[in-house]
Amino acid sequence: MARNTLMIGIGGLSVALLVAAAIGTYRLFSYLAALLILATVASASIERADRELDPAPYTGLLGWLAATFLVGLTGIWLLWDPNVTEYSYVLGLPLSTFVYFLFIWLLPILGAVYYSMIFERIGGETIVDDIIERAREAQRREELPLAPQQVERTTKTEATDD
Template sequence: MARNTLMAAIGVLAAGALLTASLGWYRVFSYVAAIFILAVVAGASTEHRGSFLEPYTGLIAGLAGMFLAGLTGIWLLWNPDVTSYTYVLGVPMPTLVYFGLLWLAPAFAAIYYSLIFDRIGGEPIVDDIIDEARDRQRDAELPLAPRKIDRTTGTDGLDGTADVEGDDD
């Protein structure tokens, strides 16, 4: 998926979230918002060449699974008409699912990725990325980069201006 397509999808998801929230479709809104969050996280890896989501594939897949499981668990367990809930660890089940799958598990996923970052983003990998970027910049014509002049120019030695015509006047 190209970067512009992903950004357009993020825009559509944002508009969908606003629409569902304004219509009061809160269950649909929660799923659209979760997909929006995942799309924004996935958008952070669009500049990487090679596999689309590398090295974040596991993180995004894990977040998607946690969000979907968490939202589904909340919407299956929670009902505004219910006044008594089943408690686990002193907390109502919908609250435990909400806290565990939408807050705690993503926080542990972030900690996990920070601990294994040396394997997915260590010094040699960062050096390779920087070298590849420099090679591509040398080969590409960038809009603000100074342009090379292919012709040879000389100076007449008097005022430092280039002798464009090549005559010695």
């Protein structure tokens, strides 16, 4: 049920993005796009239709992405104005561009690098082996369309000399 609900939500966000783009509300569009990215990342943590979102290890990453997107987008929209011709600069970039680069690109990438470095603690061999075993068990219980069929054959073990 969680997968279907999430997929319906992603579809609804996609339609909302199309509507926001069509009517020209680009600030709303940017926030909806950030939600779409978060929902897509969250959908990767659902394994089967009967499972809820797996709370670990994705909760921290999703929270980090949500926080950086929210701060970044809010910073951009508060600092940027098309009528302004003189900007405040940080490290050679206009402040709104710096906020964009820092919160929309750099910090999310650093979050992904951090998760890849600590993956051994949150997704070590025992956890991966458990996931693989559960996947194999699920495959054994269901008949998959491209799986090889197990055919039992009766074979003669006695040889006759005629």
